[in-house]
Each structure stands twice: as C-alpha cells, then as structure tokens.
Amino acid sequence: MAVSDHVDLNAFIEGVKKRNPGQPEFAQAVTEVAVDIYDFIADKEPYHKYQILRRIAEPDRVISFRVCWEDDGGNIRVQRGWRVQNNNSIGPYKGGIRFHPSVTESVLKFLAFEQTFKNALTGLPMGGGKGGANFNPKGKSANEVMRFCQSFMNELYRHIGADVDVPAGDIGVGGREIGYMFGQYKRLTNEFTGVLTGKGLEFGGSLIRTEATGYGAVYFLHEMLKHQGKDLVGLNAVISGSGNVATHAAEKINQLGGKVLTLSDSEGYIYDPDGITQDKVNFIKELKNVKRGRISEYVKEFKGAQFHGGGARPWSVPCDVALPCATQNELNEEEAKTLVKNGVIAVSEGANMPTTLEGTHVFKAAKVIFAPGKAANAGGVAVSGLEMSQNSARISWKEEELQRMLLDIMQGIHSRCLEYGSTAGGGYVDYVKGANIAGFKKVADAMLAYGVV
16 A cells, blocks of 8 residues: 555654654655655555665664774873664665764764765665764864774774775865775775775875865756756856865866855855955865865955855855855755845755755745755765776776766766656756655665565
C-alpha cells in the first residue's frame, strides 16, 4: 500500500525527529528531501515495500571517538571526532572532514545524508559520508594542527580505505590538514593508497580540486541561466564566504562576464561597488589562506570598498544572482524576501544547505531559479571522485581534461535535474525537486537490487 498523502508524510518526518532527538539540522535535511520524494514514490510499490526512504534516512553507522592532543603549552586537550557513513549502495562512502566548533553529530548526519544524493547526481560511483571534529584550527600553530590531525587519524584509520570510505577536506580542513592526516594514515598502515582526496599534487592530488566546488556552482548557475535564454554577462553577483568555494566562484563569475560585489567571513561582509576583480580575489586568497587574516582587512587595501561588521551577511545588497558559499542556514526567510524584493533572478548554493527551508520556499514562490547545494556544489566531490580514479590507475590527468570533465559533470547534473524538476508546459524548473528525485532514484534502485541489507 502506498503511503503518499500529507498525513503520512508528516508521520514520517515526526518519526525521523523522534528517532533523532536534538538533531534539527538532520531533521531539516531529511524533511527537504522527503517532501519531494513522497509524491514521486506514491505509485511505486517496491520503494514502500522495502522501506527505501526510511533506510536512507538511517545511517549505516555513526562512529564517535575521543581525540586527545597536546597544545604548545604542554596542556592536554580533548575533542570529539565523528565519521558518519550514511549509504554505500553505489560506491565507497565519500564526503569531507570538517574541523569547526559548530560540528555536532546532527550537522554531520545532515551532511552525510545530503552527500548521498549529491554523489549520486555526479554519475560517479560514490556513496555518502561525512566526518569531523569540534576542533577549531583558527589561532592554532601548525604543530598543534599537526598533532590534532595525527591523533584524529589514529582512530579514523580503522574505519576508512580506498574501497571502503574516502574522506576529503571541508570547512577547517584544507591541503595542510589533509597532508598531516594522509601522512599519519600512511605511517599506521604502511600503505600508499588513495584513501583521502584533496591531497597535494606531489603525492597523488588532482589538478583543479581546489577550484572545483566554486567553479562548479557557477557552471551550474550558467546552465540554469542558459536554459532561460540568459547568461552571466553584465550581471551583479553577491557571494558569501571567502574560502576556496567563495573565491573560486568569484573567479569564475569574473571569467564569464559577471561582476562580484561581496564576500564575507564570520565577522561581516565587504561590499565593493567597483567589483571584486581577479586581482582583488587574489589578494583575498593570500589574506585568508596564507596570512590567515580577516575579510575586514580588504577595505584597508581597496579604499572604495565598505565593511559591514557585527556578523552581518550580504543579502541586503541588490544583485541579479546570489551564491551562498559559507555554511548551512546562512540565508533565512527574511533575507530571501529582501533578495527577491531587490530583483534577484537566480540563486546557486555553493555551500551545503545554506538556505533555510523557509528561505527556499520564498525563492520557489517568487519563481527565482534556485539550485540546491546537492546539485550546484557537487563540483568539488566530482573532482574528488576523479582524483580517486587517478589514484587507482596511478595516473594524473591534465588540467584541460579535468576542466572539460568538470563542466561535463555539471551539465549532466543539470540535465538530470531538468528531467525530474520540469513543470508542465516547460516553464519554471523546480531544481530542488529535480535534484532530490534524480539522486534518490539512483540510490534507491541500487538498494532494491541488493534486497534487504
């Protein structure tokens, strides 16, 4: 018997909340997917009989562990680490490691759940996982970060492998941290395998991995605009964040003829009416990645710019396109209404679930073309998947090949979203629905093939 009406959907969501108390981010992610999936599976009895959605919303395993390390003052510090392995129906678990004080089991479960569908959308054989720790690398010395990463890997290595689970970087985990963790994995196992992605080029990394998420979000934005008969030339873009995703999104917007007005960090945002050109993007990259400075320092270098502090976010700045590239739930209902009022025509999520459910509803109601993170920011994990392939074959592809493959993957994701997200008459495209259904169907059909496992 199908279970597709609204009451049953509510009962399913309430069940998720009951089984996962105190985990609002995870419940939000499951709700967002379930709303679209329930209509799709209404007349598809096998998905009900085998409880596919219920099983996807229950991680294969959640591993929690203590991480002890010593700071430069000789003090023993204790953090908590996790690895959430959500679903490996179409390939090894794949998903980043996040080091940030905000990391909780709920956040990582939501990210692993989202990652399952995102990875399916790429067309590459990767399951969904995510991990991290409530460790803050900001203000720590390189030696402190190294000691923490080594201690973290002392437990994590038991649960990962090139054909089991292949972590990558995420917030707080860049090339430096990946290098420390990979070195420790190699020391512990005496193996040189592609067990982590985002590695340095000297030891198995892939070209364009750093750029891939930001570039991919803009490629997807460009595909959405192209489907509407538009392009980025002359459009004003508001971007949040100032890490790899945000700066490379800005870089690609500039390359495609748009004008970037904002970037941000946790202290506030900069607004540059003259545009954040490539030279200015390069300044921010050095400021954040090398000097580990704050975005407010931008206005000292470029006098025409303004800094809005107090944790302010850039969504009040009038723009044509918006790219939230910082963190989850950074764009709420009121901010979405402000963007709509100011004339935004498209939103492409460079971060994971940066728009609240209420904000998403505002964009959809206003017929703003809206790309969810599981589709728009899949470029990073796509190139991570290509890094896995290169490691397995002991080869390295050239940058031109990787750029072509990244664009091809993002165009493929766009096509899959169109297949399930197009409305009658070929008008507005519901990219959220399209991404959810396309990702779900691939994972669900693999699960059906395996039986009850």
